[in-house]
Amino acid sequence: MNILKILLVDDEEEFVTTLAERLELRGIQTRWATDGEEAIQMIESDPPQIVILDVMMPGLGGLEVLKRIKAQHPQIHVILLTGHGSTKEGIVGMRLGAFDYLMKPLDIEELIKKMQEAIKSRP
Amino acid sequence: MIEHNEKEVAFFGKITAGFTHEIKNILAIIKESSGLLEDILAVTEDEAFPHKDKFKKSLNRILNQIQRGDDITTHLNKFAHSPDHSPTRVDLNEMAEQVIFLAHRLARLKNVDLVASPHDASIMVKTHPVALQMALFLSIEIFLDSITSGGKIILSPRKVRNKHIVRIHHEVAMPDVSHIPPAISSSTRWKSLQEAMAYLGGMVETDGTALEILISLPESIDE
Incomplete structure (x- = not known):
């Protein structure tokens, strides 16, 4: 895989920082944000190729962030993170343009596979 | 109420x-x-x-x-x-699997295996999911109350003609009379099970062998 630039967005800071470290160990350039507003600003200043986005966040929720990303940067792939009870939001998210959704706790190999699929699907 | x-x-x-x-x-x-x-x-x-x-x-x-x-x-x-949504359409195969997971800990305390024997196709009914899970759980508890240790409880959802059924039966390892539990209908939980099934518009039966409970549900609780 070529060097990937991704952005992780989740309000659980310990989750995003640790996952970011693991992805960096695999050669994936990873930044992170802990709320939707911060994520939007980071995307505006330096758009990533992929955003990994938690659906359930306080403040600007994941689906609202997704809508804004797709409106301004339709080329960015978004993979949603959901709890098992919020699969519905994952499906709604895909209708809004998300590439796919994954359940927490994550399987990092599955996440990487999903990111590779997203990059390959780029027109 | x-x-x-x-x-x-x-x-x-x-x-x-x-x-x-x-x-x-x-x-x-x-x-x-x-x-x-x-x-x-x-x-x-x-x-x-x-x-x-x-x-x-x-x-x-x-x-x-x-x-x-x-x-x-x-x-x-x-x-x-x-x-969240009640009544709603549920698959009896999935409900059986779910209740087996919920009752797993209780069964383990008596070394009893809980097993689902799913129907080969989905059996969809419109019902109250909480009450249905409670009825299936009560059925398992009725058997567990009377089991000293060991054996197997099998939940088998079936669609027979237009009837939507879950058969719950207790399979004892040794067909010894001393292993046979007392009559199901004498259990203190039997009344609760009957009430739950009445609420679901269905019924509950036992075949008298003390090893089988049969619950049947309407295709839709609105019927």
Whole structure:
């Protein structure tokens, strides 16, 4: 895989920082944000190729962030993170343009596979 | 009274579902943290350090327990969301699997295996999911109350002509009379089971052998 630039967005800071470290160990350039507003600003200043986005966040929720990303940067792939009870939001998210959704706790190999699929699907 | 109970159940479900999301987040953090330790071990594979094997074993144990916690939380979350839409269409095969998971701990205390024998196709009914799970759980409890130890309880959803049935039967390892439990209908839980089935518009029967409970449901509770 070529060097990937991704952005992780989740309000659980310990989750995003640790996952970011693991992805960096695999050669994936990873930044992170802990709320939707911060994520939007980071995307505006330096758009990533992929955003990994938690659906359930306080403040600007994941689906609202997704809508804004797709409106301004339709080329960015978004993979949603959901709890098992919020699969519905994952499906709604895909209708809004998300590439796919994954359940927490994550399987990092599955996440990487999903990111590779997203990059390959780029027109 | 029933309306009041439904509100209480919905409240209970909402709070429980919220906490299962929190537990999932905790499990996700533990999983990534132990995953990071695994990654570091993998990149330093050739370097020896004291107690490396114990370290690896402990990590493995943590990952197994995360998986166990995730499975439990997933089923608890599903259960907590049961009152969200009631009545709603459910698959009796899935309901049997779900209740087996919920009753697994109780059965394990008596060394009893809980097994689903699903129908070869989905059996969809429109019903109240919480009450149905309660009825299936009560059926399992009735058998467990009378079992000293061992044996197998099998839940078999079936569609026979237009009847939607779940057969719950207790399979004893040895067909010894001393293993046969007392009559099901004498159980203190039998009345509760009958009430639950009446609420679901269905019925409950026992064949008199004390080894089988048969519950039947209408295709739709609106009928």
